[in-house]
Amino acid sequence: xxxVDAPIAVGSQRRTVTRYSLRFVVLGYLxxxxxxxxxxxxxxxxxxxxxxxxxxxxxxxxxxxxxVTLIVAVAAVVLNTIxxxxxxxxxxxxxxxxRRLLDVLVDLPQAVSPIVAGLALVLVYGKFGxxxxxxxxxxxxxxxxxxxxxxxxxxxxxxxxxxxxxxxLAESGDxxxxxxxxxxxxxWQTFRRITLPSIRDALAYGVVLSLARSLGxxxxxxxxxxxxxxxxxxxxxxxxxxxENFDTTAAYSASxxxxxxxxxxxxxxxxxxxxxxxxx
Amino acid sequence: MSINxxxxxxxxxxxxxxxxxxxxxxxxxxxxLLGPSGSGKSTLLRVIAxxxxxxxxxxxxEGRDATAVPPxxxxxGFVFQHYAPFKHMxxxxxxxxxxxxxxxxxxxxxERVAELLGLVHLEKFASRYPAQLSGGQRQRMxxxxxxxxxxxxxxxxxxFGALDAQVRKELRVWLRRLHDEMAVTTVIVTHDQEExxxxxxxxxxxxxxxxxxxxxxxxxxxxxADEWVMGFLGPVTRFGDRVVRPHDLEISLSAExxxxxxxxxxxxxxxxxxxxxxxxxxxxxxxxxSRDAADRLDLEPGTxxxxxxxxxxxxGVREGGRVD
Numbered sequence: 219x220x221x222v223d224a225p226i227a228v229g230s231q232r233r234t235v236t237r238y239s240l241r242f243v244v245l246g247y248l249x250x251x252x253x254x255x256x257x258x259x260x261x262x263x264x265x266x267x268x269x270x271x272x273x274x275x276x277x278x279x280x281x282x283x284x285x286v287t288l289i290v291a292v293a294a295v296v297l298n299t300i301x302x303x304x305x306x307x308x309x310x311x312x313x314x315x316x317r318r319l320l321d322v323l324v325d326l327p328q329a330v331s332p333i334v335a336g337l338a339l340v341l342v343y344g345k346f347g348x349x350x351x352x353x354x355x356x357x358x359x360x361x362x363x364x365x366x367x368x369x370x371x372x373x374x375x376x377x378x379x380x381x382x383x384x385x386x387l388a389e390s391g392d393x394x395x396x397x398x399x400x401x402x403x404x405x406w407q408t409f410r411r412i413t414l415p416s417i418r419d420a421l422a423y424g425v426v427l428s429l430a431r432s433l434g435x436x437x438x439x440x441x442x443x444x445x446x447x448x449x450x451x452x453x454x455x456x457x458x459x460x461x462e463n464f465d466t467t468a469a470y471s472a473s474x475x476x477x478x479x480x481x482x483x484x485x486x487x488x489x490x491x492x493x494x495x496x497x498x
Numbered sequence: 499m500s501i502n503x504x505x506x507x508x509x510x511x512x513x514x515x516x517x518x519x520x521x522x523x524x525x526x527x528x529x530x531l532l533g534p535s536g537s538g539k540s541t542l543l544r545v546i547a548x549x550x551x552x553x554x555x556x557x558x559x560e561g562r563d564a565t566a567v568p569p570x571x572x573x574x575g576f577v578f579q580h581y582a583p584f585k586h587m588x589x590x591x592x593x594x595x596x597x598x599x600x601x602x603x604x605x606x607x608x609e610r611v612a613e614l615l616g617l618v619h620l621e622k623f624a625s626r627y628p629a630q631l632s633g634g635q636r637q638r639m640x641x642x643x644x645x646x647x648x649x650x651x652x653x654x655x656x657x658f659g660a661l662d663a664q665v666r667k668e669l670r671v672w673l674r675r676l677h678d679e680m681a682v683t684t685v686i687v688t689h690d691q692e693e694x695x696x697x698x699x700x701x702x703x704x705x706x707x708x709x710x711x712x713x714x715x716x717x718x719x720x721x722x723a724d725e726w727v728m729g730f731l732g733p734v735t736r737f738g739d740r741v742v743r744p745h746d747l748e749i750s751l752s753a754e755x756x757x758x759x760x761x762x763x764x765x766x767x768x769x770x771x772x773x774x775x776x777x778x779x780x781x782x783x784x785x786x787x788s789r790d791a792a793d794r795l796d797l798e799p800g801t802x803x804x805x806x807x808x809x810x811x812x813x814g815v816r817e818g819g820r821v822d
Contacts, residue, residue, distance in 0.1 A: 393582035396549050397640075399569040400576040401596035402647060411599070415586045 256477055263470040274468040275475065282448045283456035283472070289364060290439070290452060291432035294371035298428050302379025303421065307413070309380070310387040327376045335373050336441030339366060362444030367452070370438035375428035382424030383417050390416045423490040430483035434476060500525035500683040501546060501651060506555030508541055515541040516552070517707040523700075525560075528677045528684045530694035533704035534730065539687045540579075542704070543653050546685065547576045560650055572651075575644030575682075579656040581636045583628035589615075589639050590624040596647035614642040617676070634665040641673075645682075654686040658693065670697055691731050695719065703727050735783045737807055746808045747785035749774060749795060757804035762797050776805060 263271055274280060308314075309321055327335060343360040344350045353360060360366040394416065398408040414421075436454040443450040451459060453472050460469040501523040508516040516538045523529045531539040544550040546557055548569035556565045564572050584592050593614050597607045615621045618638035628636055637657060644652060657673070658666040674697050677684050688694050694701050695715040703710040703718060711723040722728035725741050735744045738758060750757065763782070764775040772792035774785045785805065787795075797803070 390585075393578055393580065394584055396569070397576065397578060397582040397584070397643075398595065398599075400547055400549070400572075400574060401599065401643065402570045403595070403599040404570060407599050411595070412584060 259470055259473050259477060262466070263474040270467050271471040271474070274465075274471045277468070279448050279451070280456065280468060280472065283451045283453045284475075286364070286367075286450065287433060287452040287454075290367045290371050291429060293364075293368040294375060294432045295425055295429050297368070297372045298375055298379050299421070299425055302376070302424060302428075303383055303417070305380045306383040306387055306417075310384050311392060324377050324380050327373050332370075332374050332435065332437030333441060336370050336438035339370055339373070339438075339442050343369075361442050362446070363450060366442040367439050367450065370442045371432045371435050374435050374438050375431040378428040378431060379421065379424035382420050382427065386417050386420040387413075419490055423487055426483050426487040426490060430480055430487070433479055433483075500527075500560055501685070502556075502558045503542070503546065504556045504558075506542070506545055506552045506557065508538075508545060508550060508552050514707050516545070519555070519704075519707070519709055521702055521709060521712065523683060523685060525683050526681045527699045528674070528686065528697060529700045529702060530698035531685060531687045531702050531704060532689070532691060532694040532730075533710075534689055536706075537689075537704040538707040539689075539704045540655055541707075543655055543685060543687045546651070547574050547653050548572045549576070573647075573649050575647065575649035575652045577637075577640045577644050577652070577654040577657055579659055581628075581640035583631075583636055583640060585628055588625050588627055589620055589631070592628070592639055593642045593646050595643060600647065610646060614646055617645070618642040633661050634669060637661065637669065641676075645680075650683065652682050652684045654684065656687055656689070658688075658690075666693075673697060695731075703730065705730070733786070735785070736781060737778065737783050737805070740807070742807055744773075744784050745771075745786040747783070748806045748808050749776075749785055749787065749791075749797070749803050750806070751795060751801075751803060757806040760803055760805045762799055762801040762803060764799055765792070765797055767792075776803070778805060 275284070305320065305324060309317065309324070340347065340361050342348045342350070343353065343366060345354060345361070347361075350361065360369065394412050395408050398412045403411065434454060435452075436458075439452055440455060440458070443452070443455055445451060445455060445459065447459065453476055457469050457472045457476075460466070460472065501521075503519060503521045503523075506516050506519045507514070519538070519542060521542070531542055533539045541550060545552050546559075548564065548567060552565070556563060558564055559572060559574070569576075584595065587595070590611055593611045594607050597610060602610075611624075612621075615624055618641060620635060620638055620642065623631060623635060623639075628639065631639065637660075641654075641657075658669055661669065670693060673686075686694075686697065698715060700712065701715055701718050702712050703723075705726060710727050711718050713721070718727065719731050722731060725734075728734055728741060728743075733744050734741050735747070736742075737747060758778060760776040760778040760783070762774060763777050766773040766775075767789065770789055772787045772789055774787060774792065774797060776783045776785060783805075795803075
């Protein structure tokens, strides 16, 4: 009996060692990459207490940056929610020429560097751009102002709602919608009473993700913003600006604020995702 | 006539689901669209409901051309094969849906839903969600939901397909009774000939997207249009140069005028009936006898017998041909 038992014991011991060293490597990796830097940001911001943080975040420029960030993020999220649900419906429910092309285009923002997206917007809508000249003659300025920043942010977070909603739409099928139609519901009634409730959790998940993405967006916005202090600086650009001016307290405080917001939305999205899963 | 389908064709890519189909369905009748899978029966039902649009042909409901009318204005109740329950709504809300989108006063809705819950015996389940119901209950809920808006036509796509045999039989009887009480024109799609025979006043037999035959259950069973219909509707066996129903074969031991000699190959007792496999001049055939008749003959494998087709008008089909 002992003969049989011995090799198993050795094997399981070896497995335990492997398991622990694997855990150590993974946790160490995450610590070096994630936990330590984020922790240091918080440490550096709060090491002299809440006072300096508060005062550095309530200056006129900081308040403006927070305000601009919220406006841009919310506008981009609203746009992406409406367009995202529409695009998901098109992709899942309809057959039309160019459907596959749309499917690829939706993912493009994830593949293209944000800075390229920003540059492209400048080229098209900027002062010497494709439409920009025409727009300028009619008194509309998109680039170096809020509308351009909203466009850049919306572009970058475009796939998030679509990709959250589309699989749920595909899975729930269109029989419930057909049933609603035979019961006398119009297209809008069917959407509001049947389609929307069945994608609600997935949609909320996509909205939270794109909100988090929009709050933290830097690359695309930096190109189109024009860096007008107190006017077109978002929090990320404000951090950059403060760092360049050696105002590290403000930079760290704003960073901590962004990190907190990101964590909060992550928590919310985790909640929502587990709900979507349990429904599906 | 309540529903008139004229020259309807419908293709999906290369597949021709319906090929120049014309059917008339009488007001107040219960009609079964019967056919094997791929025969186009479900597509025909969906074309009637407006869920699919025909490539050619017209559909009129109660004398009004409905070909271009969207499903929500056709006044049809549709019960889906898998019931398509609104998962996020209670049974009550599911049934009330059609009334709510019509903006009917709340008190009236409450009254009508209560009435329907009683009709489908789901009074105790009003506040449950579809996921908490059994298959049969879900089916009844779907039926109540379709009936709530008092449609002129009730369309059911394989309504019993997803249920187990016992529940299926019960619901079949219940549906027939319900139809007799309400007298709403009903069309049911099924691939089960027994179900169609039991429930329907009229059967439309479909095959490869074409109408093969239309008639009362006994008509299509006793006078099938061709060999295919005969084989689809019930058991068949070859006898001489004909295809006949095995229960129309009579076996005797004494010589009779038009009987053909045969040899018993095998005897199988199946409850109340006995299947006798025969060798008729080298060609295999089989007869279905009542147990009593089989016992009286005292058959054994190898017994030489005489077989006669109980020949009454149209009781068989000449091989590959039309009704006799």
